[in-house]
Amino acid sequence: MSDKPSVTVAGIDCGTNSIRLKIARVDEDGMTDVVPRTLRVIRLGQDVDKTHRFADDALERAYAAAREFAAILAQHDVDALRFVATSATRDAANRDEFEDAIESILGVRPEVIPGTEEAALSFLAATSVVARHGLRAPYLVVDLGGGSTELVLGGDGESAPDTQVAAAFSMDIGSVRMTERHLHDDPPTQAQIDAAVADIDAHVDEAFAHVPAGRARTIIGVSGTVTTMTALTMGLPEYDHRAVDGVRVALDDAYAVDDRFLRMTRAERATYRTIHPGRIDVVGGGALVWSRVLDRVSKAAADDHGEAIDSFVASEHGLLDGICLDLGRRTLARMTA
Missing domain, CATH: 3.30.420.150 (Exopolyphosphatase. Domain 2)
Structure with missing residues (x-):
């Protein structure tokens, strides 16, 4: 194990089709996996292009994945966590409902980042x-x-x-x-x-x-x-x-x-x-x-x-x-x- 200063961080990428979790150790030389990528296909963007809203069943799939990720995160001492949401969330009128629920499950609010x-x-x-x-x-x-x-x-x-x-x-x-x-x-x-x-x-x-x-x-x-x-x-x-x-x-x-x-x-x-x-x-x-x-x-x-x-x-x-x-x-x- 390197004696260089390092931190353990977790990232969640929530896209239109899938959601991914990764926990990694980062030092000045780069990044090493602690928990390799965990992927769940949730189809959060189901019909968003047409309705501009998250479907109820899509939200439930997202929440189930978030609860699974919370259980994984609880097993590790993480210095920082960032939840990033992308295309579908940018377009959804009911994104506040999604963001509130995710924050209650994971303790961090999704960041809806620009393209x-x-x-x-x-x-x-x-x-x-x-x-x-x-x-x-x-x-x-x-x-x-x-x-x-x-x-x-x-x-x-x-x-x-x-x-x-x-x-x-x-x-x-x-x-x-x-x-x-x-x-x-x-x-x-x-x-x-x-x-x-x-x-x-x-x-x-x-x-x-x-x-x-x-x-x-x-x-x-x-x-x-x-x-x-x-x-x-x-x-x-x-x-x-x-x-x-x-x-x-x-x-x-x-x-x-x-x-x-x-x-x-x-x-x-x-x-x-x-x-x-x-x-x-x-x-x-x-x-x-x-x-x-x-x-x-x-x-x-x-x-x-x-x-x-x-x-x-x-x-x-x-x-x-x-x-x-x-x-x-x-x-x-x-x-x-």
């Missing part, structure tokens, strides 16, 4: 390990969630540190939103897919007005959709985070697998143990968002510097890791000041 902060935290985590993988800057981190997708560009490879964000934008598209908005049949019709593509491309157009994605030399993908589709592209019979983390995937291989799973029936996808049961009905929508973002960024890079990007790198280090790393560093600075 720009979500992007910065994801970028911090994803780029904390780039040296290990020998990646080429600048980096574009894509955090593809259930309700939103963040594009974050940073690290110019010369004067800017790897973790420095140059530009970021949050798009209101994700696996749950695309499925609920457009992909209503099982499997979806070509007309529904075309409508979803038009929706995604319109959001990417807006994002590109804020983020010069063509400058990127490396695409890093984080989130459950990206890592799940990566595992499927690799042909893994079951999900293995150690095999997925840091792997480089050719875009043409990703496009083929993304399209195949988009056009499957739900029953066909359910036969793959690689896919978490809570993602089976929405992973096709997420795969479509992922393919469109990859294609648009690759072509933007070719237009910008004459070199199309032909692969991406998958990372297990996303928003949750960023929450813990950032919280740990800030807590450590306060305690050692």
